[in-house]
Amino acid sequence: MDNLQKSFFGPRLFVIAALAVAAWALVYKTGVASxxxxxxxxxxxxxxxxxxxxxxLFCTDRNCNRQYAANAVPDNAQCPNCGAPLSNMNWAERSMLPADTGLVRKYYSLPNGTSGVHAxxxxxxxxxxxxxxxxxxxxxxxxxxxxxxxxxxxxxxxxxxxxxxxxxxxxxxxxxxxxxxxxxxxxxxxxxxxxxxxxxxxxxxxxxxxxxxxxxxxxxxxxxxxxxxxxxxxxxxxxxxxxxxxxxxxxxxxxx
Ligand SMILES: [Zn+2]
Missing domain, CATH: 3.40.1000 (Protein Transport Mog1p; Chain A)
Structure with a gap:
């Protein structure tokens, strides 16, 4: 094989090998324990x-979509503005993530209220x-x-x-x-x-x-x-x- 062919086939062989491994993984996927x-x-x-x-906490109503600190709402289950249920996921997250996704979040700040970090x-x-x-x-x-x-x-x-x-x-x-x-x-x-x-x-x-x-x-x-x-x-x-x-x-x- 001359150099031209080598440089042509080299990367392709790698891709083919990678695809073969992926295909093998897919075939045996049913045997994988989640x-x-x-x-x-x-x-x-x-x-x-x-x-x-x-x-x-976030309002689950898309049009309201308000956000609250949990300690600032009297009833953690209900939006004070529209009455819809509150959730720890915002509207976009609820619509995009599978239902069994786990999510926790907190807003952190220093005692003087500065250096806020969303985690x-x-x-x-x-x-x-x-x-x-x-x-x-x-x-x-x-x-x-x-x-x-x-x-x-x-x-x-x-x-x-x-x-x-x-x-x-x-x-x-x-x-x-x-x-x-x-x-x-x-x-x-x-x-x-x-x-x-x-x-x-x-x-x-x-x-x-x-x-x-x-x-x-x-x-x-x-x-x-x-x-x-x-x-x-x-x-x-x-x-x-x-x-x-x-x-x-x-x-x-x-x-x-
Ligand atoms: Zn609301």
Whole structure:
């Protein structure tokens, strides 16, 4: 085979081999045991270091779509505005996620009300489709992703740092005077499976396939997301994410 043919067939052979493995995995998929095992607890602590958390509730009526701090509504089951049931998922999440998806979320702030962080854990249900690339949702919601960067956060009880993917986003809007303005936010996340942790969507897909083919199991994966505002003039949000995540991480570990 001459060089031209080699360079033509080389990558294709790899693709063919990958497809063959995928096909083999599909054929044996029926023999894969879905387990209920997750790599983390589906609960967020009341406090993360100096941050205090409150639960958030959303109106299930699409037209109302209001959001409340759980401690600010007299009846946690009903929207004070329209009377519809309240849920811990917003309308978009309820319509997009399979019904057995687990979701918890809290809004954390410092006692003086500053440095707010939204924290969410989404745990996949039986069909494992609850978790997809966060980038897809963000751009669908009108956010422009300015940059994605991987940060390495030192952890108190582990030699290996926690890897977090940080999306820096901006969204244009008109302020109350009709002038164009930008809303600058971040969305930081990492994935956790049983005995696995990664900030990479591709690595997560690889581990899901690997565990399925090699170990014959399909675990429930979760993703942990942190979001909040950022100042585009500095990188203070990266430090805030690192400080918060390093103190949240130990609270999410499953007791052995
Ligand atoms: Zn309502």
């Amino acid at each position: 387990t209920d095992e997750a790599g983390i607890v589906l609960a967020l602590p009341a406090r993360v270091g100096p941050w205090e958390g409150v639960e958030l 969410t854990i989404v745990l996949s249900g039986d069909d494992r489709s609850s978790i997809h690339r966060p980038q897809v949702c963000m751009t669908a919601a009108g956010h422009e992703i300015v940059s994605s960067r991987l940060i390495h956060v030192p952890l108190p009880n582990r030699a290996e740092p926690l890897e977090i993917m940080v999306l820096e986003m901006t969204r244009s809007y008109r302020d109350e005077n009709g002038n164009p303005a930008d809303l600058n936010t971040y969305y930081a996340y990492w994935f956790v499976g049983k005995g696995r942790e990664t900030a990479s969507h591709l690595k997560r897909m690889f581990w899901m396939g690997y565990d399925r083919v090699v170990h014959g199991v399909s675990h429930r994966w979760a993703y942990i997301a942190l979001s909040g505002p950022r100042n585009p003039a500095n990188e203070n949000h990266l430090q805030a994410i690192a400080t918060f995540a390093s103190q949240l991480h130990p609270a999410l570990l499953k007791p052995e």
